[in-house]
Amino acid sequence: MPAAQAEPFLRIEGVSKKFGSFTAVSDVSLTVEKGEIFALLGGSGCGKTTLLRMLAGFEDLSAGRIFLDGKDMAGVPPWLRPVHMMFQSYALFPHMTVETNIAYGLKHEPISKAAKQDRVREMLDLVQLTQFAARKPHQISGGQRQRVALARALARQPKLLLLDEPLAALDKKLREHTQFELMSIQQRTGVTFMVVTHDQEEAMTLADRIAVMDKGQVKQVGTPTDIYEFPNSRFVAGFIGSITSFEASVKGRDGDHLVLDVPALGAVQARDVPGLVEGQAVTLALRPEKLRITKNRPDATNVVEGQVKDLAYFGKDSLYRITLPSGELVQAHAVNANRGEDAARADWDDRVFLSFDPASAIVLAE
Template sequence: MKAQSLGSIRKSFAPWADPTQQPYIEFDAVTKDFGNFTAVDDLTLSIYRREFFALLGASGCGKSTLLRMLAGFETPTKGRIVLDGEDLTGTPPYRRPVNMMFQSYALFPHMSVENNIAFGLKQEGMGKGERADRIAEVLKLVKLEPYAARKPHQLSGGQRQRVALARSLAKRPKVLLLDEPLGALDKKLREETQFELTDLQYELGMTFIVVTHDQEEAMTMADRIAIMEKGQIVQLAAPPEVYEAPASRFVADFVGSVNLFEGKVVRKDAARIVLEAPGGGEMVVDSTAPAEIGETAWYAVRPEKLRISAEPIEGANVLSGEVWEIAYFGDMTSFHIRLDNGQIVRVSMINRHRFSPLQLTWHDRAHVAFDADAGLLLNR
């Protein structure tokens, strides 16, 4: 039988699954307090060499504090941080083999692109010849060779972002830290830059750690994602697992859009569980989750896994209601269906044809359905 994998892509790079591999970066029981507020709470995490790692979470969850502790800008209240076998306790930022690229880019406005990149190298005392070679190398890497003499105000937002990236890479750090690196870019440029960063990281073979609150950004670029809440990691996994197999309702709701159908367990066998359906009836779902009869559980189904019809649908797992909202995005249409019990269900439909075959508008009666294996049963 052919092995199945979550999502559409199976990556061969997975050192965390190999017990012979040693972590490159280790956060060992790290806590960071700011007065009475705990930003990072007894967190343990391993990151591997050549990994593109994402810290994902809402504002205030502790992800930037974690990054700043690795960079040396903050000191852990408890615990230790190890990089390539070296305990970083007491090591000042300028002696750590890491470099951080900030959202603001922090370029010197009076300096040319070339001199912005050269600044850190001069501070280290690198010779003029070697410095010129290094600058030429990174300019070529980020495709900015024709812009070496320009000032930051003469560049586009995407070009300024590349200058900041080139400056961070020029010192050849062991780890590149990116704190919301694409937040200042427009949507289209941000999407293009995500792929460029991924390609660059692969080409360099360097370890990248990115902090972001943008789920699509993390899903596009990262080998693994750590989802943080209240200073702790609530799930650590590859992007397909985070999306298709969230560890909790919080993760399911935070990453993308999801429908959570709550109900008590009515019946179960080795492979299926039957729940009360919203508004009456039953939902039949494929699951081996440890749910007991009478226990409340939630079935999480992504909007794209649902089918919608103006006509009644035969079979199990069918819900009906009124079209409440419609949003047309060009490539897809999103329907919000208000069920008879008041719950709003989101359905996404890919627009495969120029003219929609589905004749539904506001306040029409609509029917939605999903397969027994379309989602995941959650009991927390």
């Protein structure tokens, strides 16, 4: 990544959007680097699409500023922005062919006819639709429509490509394949992508960095690993992946570990979080795959006993729901490493021990 000192490629500065008394986007500040795939992740109504539409120029800003490549975008109409959008509905022109759809944006470019034709051919080739060039949008499949929309938006070589739920309309199998195709096209073209999605897996796979949004605000920005392993709030921890959370309070510090008093689990050691003071109420969040299940008491820092209430066998792994003595339920994943019947594997109603490393315990102040 370039030096932090340089002006970022895209800078969103204190942007807000109000519709009447409803605040759709509230004081959002973000920076995006050139060539990045950046994802805006959040549930419906979190403001991610509104933010995207403000970048495209379809919505005015109630407050704040947007700089693209050092230029203030205020007052620049959509048709003059070097920003193109792939719409969730694809918004293909139904009365034009695949080829004329892709060529549409080039109509306004001051380049020769031959150059335009070359560009269209190049785009058709990029998305592998050359043989469907003469078809109308309703004569091709959903996945192909998606690629036409992508090619059409890329044809004018935008500085920034906005993708609104690019995979939402595709079925599951096609979605996985298309994810990788999108990434490879992004790498080949070098265009900066800003993806809006509600699907955390999609965001994790596609994006270099993710901004998690809720109620118009950005909750956390970071790489997929940052967001998953080091969430900064209960919202982010719960939104990405699954967690079991416990009420806790800070008891003190033991060396470089934080000691928590968790009513449901007893004393728990966790990785230290700077800034926490003794007695402060916090949340302990545990991810199912970070918990080990054993039938015998293991030699570990954090151990708690429980009983298997439910178990779902998925083949490669199993999901357990374990009742703690305090009555709370904890979810835990176990990889089924051995084939067939495994005596060591816990079964229904077995007494088991759950253990986890202090480094795996997520402590959330918020």
